[in-house]
Amino acid sequence: MINFLPVMYDDELLYSVIARYKQMCGMLSNQAMVKDIFGKLIIIKSTLFPKHLDAFVQNLPPTSKLTTKEIIMKHTMFPFYTSFLSEEKAQSIYEIMAEGKGRAVESLIGFGGSKVKIPIYLRYCPICFENDIKKYGESYFRRSHQIVGVLYCSKHEVLLKDSTVLSTESGFDFKCADAEVCDIAVLTDPFPTRIKELNLQYTHNAERLLKGDYPRKQLDFIISFYIDKLRSKGLASDNGNLYMNDVQEEFLSYFPDAYLEIMQSAIDPENPTNWLRFFVRSNNKNRSPLRHLLFLQFLDVDINELFQTTTVVGKRKIVEEFTPLFDINERRNMWLKIIEEHKGATRSELKEIGKGLHTWIFRYDREWYEKVTPRVKTRKPRTDPVDWEQKDEECLMLAKEAVKAILNKSGKPVRVTPWRIKLTIGARRWFENEKLVRTQQFLRESKEDISNYRVRKIRWAIDELSKQDGSITAYKVQLYAGFGGGENEVRELIERILGE
Incomplete structure (x- = not known):
């Protein structure tokens, strides 16, 4: 049992708390310090998701009122990374952090297969x-500064800096946030x-997710919530089918390419399997x-x-119910009479003869209709109703106009590609x-x-x-144009154009 714990x-x-404890006690051995803190020797691999927290709490002085829940909710990254997980998954992760048993927390959260990586330091x-x-x-490491995607301190609105302390490592050397690993120089903001x-x-x-205790939602609920919001914006049909090309276009208009690159969420609009198309x-x-x-x-x-909503619609089937106004036996007899009086007639011919009646039978008594109505035995050879040469000429003109529209588009330029041309025209699969x-050659x-x-x-x-x-x-131009900061070839091109 330890005698004290820093505030x-x-x-x-x-x-950060453990690092300050180690410094106050003047300990040199990490193994001795870990055994002192947890009452046993364990391997610590993550600064963000510590485990064996029940053992840690039990080893605190008897006067301590600190609980495992308080540590997990206020001094780890658990609230942020489990916000969009189900209650069952979040509870499993909580128990692993408390008891120290089971799989690595990072694998349950999905770090392994994710394209979005946590900060290294x-x-x-x-x-x-x-x-x-x-x-x-003295200073300390704040949770809010470790959130993936956060570039600025929300309080001072200056860029965050990397310390020299790794966020994930096997067998940590606990280091305080002091002058050895941090400094006070403010970075110049290039964005x-x-x-x-x-x-x-x-x-x-x-930060609201990190510091709040929101009720967990099932993923299906969250997806349905998103569909409802897209429907209200005209980006999904009444039954919940997404107009994905429009969603993608709006999303890319809202977020600059350079920003999505920084946020590890860049989108190739011509890739049918980009992350946005699978997100909802x-x-x-x-x-x-x-x-x-x-x-x-x-x-x-x-x-x-999102978290206070209790009812969602999501995808739905729109079914129109019809109530028959006529006696079914009377209708059947009328249809059988038409078949008898016009033997050899095709279904199309019978439909024309029995207008109205055919529609009623077909809608309300389809199974019976299929049994008694003769099938077409011969078909006339189909002729192509489309004059493809004329259609080709019309489509070629549309494609050329689309190219002009793309090149003269106001705002951020987009690349002229076959996909973009078809999107501009609003063309379908034909x-x-x-x-x-x-047209295809063009x-x-x-x-x-x-x-x-x-x-x-x-x-x-x-x-x-x-x-x-x-x-x-050149650097500002490179970021504003959406190329990211690491393209040397692009940087040289920018410098050449600026030199003109």
């Missing part, structure tokens, strides 16, 4: 760090105002809370509304018919060269940035 600061990671705000030193004589605004909104929502589908795969928050932000929905020879040849597309985006970004205050740098 736990608001929003402090348990890892523990992060901190340099202004918070400096203020802590002045106020407490445009729009990206900062989007991320601060995301950060505030993420019912399956048992975990979705990162980061992407849930992005989607709620796109829908302009307060997170409280537009891909191989009989539209010239679609293949009109695909914009990637270099030309990059130049268009760069010139657009330069024009947009020139309307804002401040200097125009």
Whole structure:
């Protein structure tokens, strides 16, 4: 049993508390410190999801009122990463953290197969760090600064910085948030105002999840909630089928490409299996809370509304009920009489002869109709009713007009591709018919060269940035155009264009 525990600061990671305890006691051996804290020797691999917390609480001084639940809810990342999991999954993770038995928490949350990775190092705000030193004589690692996707400190609105402390490692060397691993220098912000605004909104929502205790919802419920909101925006049909191309277009218009890249959620609009197309589908795969928050932000929905909603519709079958107005036997006799008087007639001919009656029988007595009505035995050879040569000419003109519209589109440029041309026209599957020879050839040849597309985006970004205050740098242009910061080839192209 330990004799004391340092005062736990608001929003402090348990890892940070243990690190301060180790420093206060002057311990050099991690193994001795862990055995002292937990009453037994265990392996600690995660700063975000500590385990064996029941043992930790039992080893505290008798006067301590600290509980396992308080530690998990206020000093670990559990509330954030389980917000969109079912009550059953969240409870399983809670029990593993409390008892220390079972699978790794990260695998249950879905880190292993997720494209959204947690930060490698523990992060901190340099202004918070400096203020802590002045106020407490020490600083600490905050949970809210470790949330995936958070770029800024919500209090001071400056960029977070990486410490030298790894967030996941086998056998930690517990380190305090001190001058050895942190400093007070504030980073220069390279991001445009729009990206900062989007991320601060995301950060505030993420912190509400971290500090709140929201009721868990089944994934099917959450998906149905999203469908209801998309339906209200005209992005889904009455029965809940999504207009996915429109959803994708709206989503990409709302979030800049560069921001989605930063948030590990970039979307290739021409990839039919990009993450957004599978996001609002019912399956048992975990979705990162980061992407849930992005989607709620796109829908302009307060997170409280999701968790306080008790009834959803989602997908539904729309069935029209009809009540027959005539006696069924009387109708049957009338139809049999028509068949008898017109032997050899096809179903189409009988339908024409018995207008109204055929509709009634077909709708209300379909099974009987199929039994007694003769089937067509011979068919006339079908002739193609479409003049494909003329249709090809019409489609070719539409495709050419679409290319002009794409190139003259206001706002951020989009690449001229066959998919984009068809989307602009609003063409359906028939537009891909191989009989539209010239149209198909034009679609293949009109695909914009990637270099030309990059130049268009760069010139657009330069024009947009020139309307804002401040200097125009190649790095700013690169981010604003949506290329990300690591494309050296693009950077050289930008510098060449700026030099002109």
